[in-house]
Amino acid sequence: MLEVMISLEQLGKLSHISPSKIVLLVIDGLGGLPDIETNKTELESARKPNLDKLAYDSICGLTIPISSGITAGSTPGHLAIFGYNPLKYEVGRGIVEALGIDLELKPNDIAARGNFCTVASNGIIIDRRAGRISTEENTRLCRSLNEISINGVEIMVHSVKEHRFVLIIRGDGLSADLEDSDPQQVGLAVKWIEPISAGAGETARIANEFIAQAKKKLQNEKYANMVLMRGFSRHPNFPTIPEIYKLKPCAIAIYPMYRGLARMLEMQVTPAVENIAEEIEEVSRYYKDYDFFFIHYKNTDSRGEDGDFNAKVQAIEELDAVLPDLLKLNPDVLVVAGDHSTPATLAMHSWHPVPFLLNSKWCRPDSVTEFSEKACNFGSLGHFPAVDIMPLAMANALKLQKFGA
Amino acid sequence: MLEVMISLEQLGKLSHISPSKIVLLVIDGLGGLPDIETNKTELESARKPNLDKLAYDSICGLTIPISSGITAGSTPGHLAIFGYNPLKYEVGRGIVEALGIDLELKPNDIAARGNFCTVASNGIIIDRRAGRISTEENTRLCRSLNEISINGVEIMVHSVKEHRFVLIIRGDGLSADLEDSDPQQVGLAVKWIEPISAGAGETARIANEFIAQAKKKLQNEKYANMVLMRGFSRHPNFPTIPEIYKLKPCAIAIYPMYRGLARMLEMQVTPAVENIAEEIEEVSRYYKDYDFFFIHYKNTDSRGEDGDFNAKVQAIEELDAVLPDLLKLNPDVLVVAGDHSTPATLAMHSWHPVPFLLNSKWCRPDSVTEFSEKACNFGSLGHFPAVDIMPLAMANALKLQKFGA
Numbered sequence: 001m002l003e004v005m006i007s008l009e010q011l012g013k014l015s016h017i018s019p020s021k022i023v024l025l026v027i028d029g030l031g032g033l034p035d036i037e038t039n040k041t042e043l044e045s046a047r048k049p050n051l052d053k054l055a056y057d058s059i060c061g062l063t064i065p066i067s068s069g070i071t072a073g074s075t076p077g078h079l080a081i082f083g084y085n086p087l088k089y090e091v092g093r094g095i096v097e098a099l100g101i102d103l104e105l106k107p108n109d110i111a112a113r114g115n116f117c118t119v120a121s122n123g124i125i126i127d128r129r130a131g132r133i134s135t136e137e138n139t140r141l142c143r144s145l146n147e148i149s150i151n152g153v154e155i156m157v158h159s160v161k162e163h164r165f166v167l168i169i170r171g172d173g174l175s176a177d178l179e180d181s182d183p184q185q186v187g188l189a190v191k192w193i194e195p196i197s198a199g200a201g202e203t204a205r206i207a208n209e210f211i212a213q214a215k216k217k218l219q220n221e222k223y224a225n226m227v228l229m230r231g232f233s234r235h236p237n238f239p240t241i242p243e244i245y246k247l248k249p250c251a252i253a254i255y256p257m258y259r260g261l262a263r264m265l266e267m268q269v270t271p272a273v274e275n276i277a278e279e280i281e282e283v284s285r286y287y288k289d290y291d292f293f294f295i296h297y298k299n300t301d302s303r304g305e306d307g308d309f310n311a312k313v314q315a316i317e318e319l320d321a322v323l324p325d326l327l328k329l330n331p332d333v334l335v336v337a338g339d340h341s342t343p344a345t346l347a348m349h350s351w352h353p354v355p356f357l358l359n360s361k362w363c364r365p366d367s368v369t370e371f372s373e374k375a376c377n378f379g380s381l382g383h384f385p386a387v388d389i390m391p392l393a394m395a396n397a398l399k400l401q402k403f404g405a
Numbered sequence: 406m407l408e409v410m411i412s413l414e415q416l417g418k419l420s421h422i423s424p425s426k427i428v429l430l431v432i433d434g435l436g437g438l439p440d441i442e443t444n445k446t447e448l449e450s451a452r453k454p455n456l457d458k459l460a461y462d463s464i465c466g467l468t469i470p471i472s473s474g475i476t477a478g479s480t481p482g483h484l485a486i487f488g489y490n491p492l493k494y495e496v497g498r499g500i501v502e503a504l505g506i507d508l509e510l511k512p513n514d515i516a517a518r519g520n521f522c523t524v525a526s527n528g529i530i531i532d533r534r535a536g537r538i539s540t541e542e543n544t545r546l547c548r549s550l551n552e553i554s555i556n557g558v559e560i561m562v563h564s565v566k567e568h569r570f571v572l573i574i575r576g577d578g579l580s581a582d583l584e585d586s587d588p589q590q591v592g593l594a595v596k597w598i599e600p601i602s603a604g605a606g607e608t609a610r611i612a613n614e615f616i617a618q619a620k621k622k623l624q625n626e627k628y629a630n631m632v633l634m635r636g637f638s639r640h641p642n643f644p645t646i647p648e649i650y651k652l653k654p655c656a657i658a659i660y661p662m663y664r665g666l667a668r669m670l671e672m673q674v675t676p677a678v679e680n681i682a683e684e685i686e687e688v689s690r691y692y693k694d695y696d697f698f699f700i701h702y703k704n705t706d707s708r709g710e711d712g713d714f715n716a717k718v719q720a721i722e723e724l725d726a727v728l729p730d731l732l733k734l735n736p737d738v739l740v741v742a743g744d745h746s747t748p749a750t751l752a753m754h755s756w757h758p759v760p761f762l763l764n765s766k767w768c769r770p771d772s773v774t775e776f777s778e779k780a781c782n783f784g785s786l787g788h789f790p791a792v793d794i795m796p797l798a799m800a801n802a803l804k805l806q807k808f809g810a
Contacts, residue, residue, distance in 0.1 A: 001410060001411070001789070001790055001792065001793045002410065002411055002412075002413065002416065002488055002490065002790070002792035002793055002795075002796060003410045003411070003412055003413075003490045003493070003792070004471065004472065004485065004490045004491070004492060004790050004792045005410075005472065005492070006471065006472040006475060006492055007492075010492060011475075014475070067406050067407065068406060362438065362748075362751065362755070364438055364439070364757050364778065365439075366779070366782065367779070380467075380758075380779075380782050381788075382787050382788050384473060384788070385406075388472075388473035388474065390474075391472065391473050391474030391475060391756075392473055392474040392756075393474075394474060395474035395475070395476065395755075395756040396474075400474060400475065400476065400756070401476075402476035402477065402478050402753075402754050403471055403475050403476065403477055403478055403481055403491070403492075404477065404478035404479075404480050404481035404482075404491060404495070404496075405478045405479065405480055405498045405501070405636065
């Protein structure tokens with residue numbers, strides 16, 4: 001087509017404050033694939049009268065998370081939903097993990113995601129997650145790693161959960177241009193960390209020294225006898241949601257990563273809760289204080305990744321059951337979207353377009369009467385890029401001025 | 406998606422002269438929203454057998470004026486229809502107004518749109534349009550403002566209609582980088598004009614002196630006792646329609662702004678007429694002399710902006726009634742499009758995609774049997790950006806060479 005693409009900066013100039021409220025419900029890994037027996041996807045198999053009724057009253061479509069055929073990771077999948085081109089706005093994994101556990105980072109801090117893992121005596125990785133050790137175990141091990149001392153820098157190791165931790169290296173002249181030590185599969189040796197750019201040699205040396213000292217401290221552990229490091233990164237300083245959209249945003253999420261991502265974009269993150277019913281209670285509790293609510297529902301993705309079709313169906317039904325409590329708030333714009341598909345048959349994230357609905361007084365409803373992959377394909381929004389979700393939500397909330405005279 | 410966008414320059418290289426004729430009928434503010442009682446849009450409510458028959462014989466779709474969720478102003482909405490990326494090709498409001506009343510501008514002239522307005526004795530704006538004074542009244546006031554004299558520059562004030570006028574400042578070393586004096590809402594004071602760039606200080610001083618002198622001259626007027634200035638700008642020198650498309654274009658429009666815009670793109674503008682029947686007579690009259698006809702129909706937008714659903718329905722029916730006179734000419738390509746939606750329920754321009762049809766011997770008709778928002782949603786063109794209208798029209802007129810060997 002002829003060139004015509006709006007930038008986040010241009011979009012930002014059109015956005016203005018208004019009293020209307022937007023609720024964005026992200027059902028992680030929402031899209032699926034048909035079960036081989038029933039020929040129905042998870043969504044098509046679920047009893048979900050509330051989502052179906054909502055689809056009937058809404059404008060529907062299928063979002064392409066990043067680009068045709070591209071499978072989105074959790075971070076880029078969410079960045080796209082918030083309007084950020086994930087191919088331009090990249091966030092290191094280390095930063096996302098660090099933000100997810102409420103770490104205050106300094107601008108020059110280097111953060112990396114760490115896994116406790118199990119290696120054989122010949123150094124080959126046997127289990128990349130050390131048998132998913134308990135969080136208590138993790139805390140004990142992190143306390144030990146925190147004793148590591150390296151000349152000229154400060155080393156901080158923070159427990160996340162199960163096998164996961166965050167390493168922060170604080171000091172002058174550090175670089176985040178480092179390769180991972182994690183080869184991302186078992187049966188291989190842990191890699192030495194290599195610098196990617198010329199100025200990163202000293203930081204690579206520090207990171208390798210950390211690993212060497214960690215290995216020594218962990219040598220008597222049965223499972224967690226080594227660490228795998230990846231995603232060395234620095235705070236990216238993106239334009240924030242309040243800056244771009246002039247919104248007062250609130251995020252309700254259970255998993256650390258989504259909480260961290262929301263915080264990075266300067267959403268206010270509510271106290272952590274346990275389940276989707278409590279998440280929606282949080283929306284009610286804070287409803288008067290904000291004009292944008294991002295609700296993250298994780299179970300659909302987790303059950304999809306487990307490859308448990310029925311459990312994913314059940315996760316959808318659980319969400320549907322509490323949806324009326326959300327609808328009671330009567331937001332001016334309600335969006336139900338997913339960051340990517342996670343078909344249980346594939347047991348992983350996938351590239352398939354994701355069912356989408358937008359409900360508002362001004363949405364020009366289409367003829368879709370069910371919330372599913374097949375039905376949304378005939379929605380008025382057709383297939384469209386996830387980065388267009390926010391402009392559509394803002395428009396329907398009458399929070400965007402017209403462009404030009 | 407992978408990067409694949411054609412530029413206007415690349416498109417221009419493919420265009421060539423041929424005897425075929427293209428008629429582009431722009432129905433301003435064409436798209437609508439359902440009436441709350443009938444659940445039908447303006448188009449769905451109108452009796453329009455000719456448009457429906459045409460849709461049956463055509464390829465249909467919905468155009469996205471600029472980008473999802475973005476509401477187009479009249480100028481960017483039309484620029485997109487003509488193939489210009491409106492995010493790149495921006496025209497100042499002053500220039501558009503000046504061109505609309507047939508002003509010959511010199512390359513360094515600064516043009517601004519003026520409103521006569523009413524201010525209270527404390528300087529607060531009460532009415533941004535001075536009660537929409539008559540055009541005769543406007544002419545009298547402009548004659549008075551034309552007496553304003555400022556050292557070193559020539560000041561010209563031209564009446565447009567009702568409350569609107571154009572100011573031209575002619576001289577050396579002027580800059581168009583000026584803020585508006587118009588705060589765009591009542592209840593606020595008229596602003597001083599501030600320079601946006603470093604070199605614009607002197608022009609800002611001149612503009613403020615014009616306003617001060619105008620205020621003095623208008624002090625005894627009951628309604629039009631002040632002026633509001635906006636859109637300071639200079640001729641943008643875009644590539645023109647004849648340059649890009651090798652077309653000999655003719656524009657038929659009633660409203661000044663659209664006439665001005667057409668002239669700026671070097672279309673020949675026919676003498677002004679009064680209504681759509683006369684506009685179509687003009688097409689017949691000049692049919693042999695040109696190979697591209699842009700017809701602008703304003704009433705749909707005006708009635709939509711009035712919030713008068715039934716009047717917009719009637720405006721559609723009026724157009725439909727005279728359509729056979731246009732069809733008689735049997736153009737090789739007939740396009741019916743809109744620059745944006747103007748739903749009567751919203752009473753303003755909106756972001757909603759706009760019904761579109763293209764009729765030609767080579768159009769590959771789809772299964773659409775009605776010209777409406779819902780029906781066009783199932784057209785073969787799906788949702789597509791308005792900038793792609795001209796490439797499609799040119800292709801169907803066999804006026805584009807193939808790209809590459």
